Amino acid sequence: MLSLRRMDVSEVWPFVKLAAVVVLGGVAFWVLRRVRSGWVRIPARLLAAGTTTISFLVLVLFAVTEQGCSMRAPALWSPDGGHLALVRWGMQGALGADGAIVRVRPRGGWSSEIVFRGAGWAGSAPALRWLDDTRLEIRYWDERVYEHRCGERVEGVEIVCVRPAPTSS
Incomplete structure (x- = not known):
């Protein structure tokens, strides 16, 4: 199940x-x-x-x-393998906007910390990339961010959030 x-x-x-x-x-x-x-x-x-x-x-x-009602992206390990970033989408359907949750946990850890929670779905979910062993970049496109810990250190990882400016056509 x-x-x-x-x-x-x-x-x-x-x-x-x-x-x-x-x-x-x-x-x-x-x-x-x-x-x-x-x-x-x-x-x-x-x-x-x-x-x-x-x-x-x-x-x-x-x-x-x-x-x-949820999907997961493959786990993203830090370059040194010391931390793990996880993305999960909660698909609400008719109940509301889909949401994306980003969590970080150390290697071998049993619990993870939420570092970003906002609107997003598989097509526009936050993009993650490790800048180095202890800095995680979260790039998001939707302005509806419910919770974030940008600029903070969580589980020994600095969270860097980037929201690109909308492109004019």
Whole structure:
């Protein structure tokens, strides 16, 4: 169901956390059957069953929308191989403008930091290129930028944003 083929390890963590809630709820439901007092056992098992069911449904919903509503560009490694830049598009369809998210993480890291979030789709997504081992250039064309960390250092990488001037015809 999840397309792990192109999903980075840092993007898998939300699913792992939700799956852990499902498993813990199931274990709690099973363990609570041994409680002798009915006025404790029944509400506790109902709570565990409800938590497990809701978490499972949310996990399935996230997995389906992740598969159907997003695309990823191939990962872009820094020249020295010490950092990784990731681009993901969220395709909203009739719900609104498509969005692009750029993340950076160090080699061997388990989590990534969002450095750019803005409008974009596969045809006009932000273009990434490494200027050197620790400087990442993000070139974007759409003025609708929701969040950026341009000029900052994130995970040891300086983020350089460039918005070319519109060409007149």
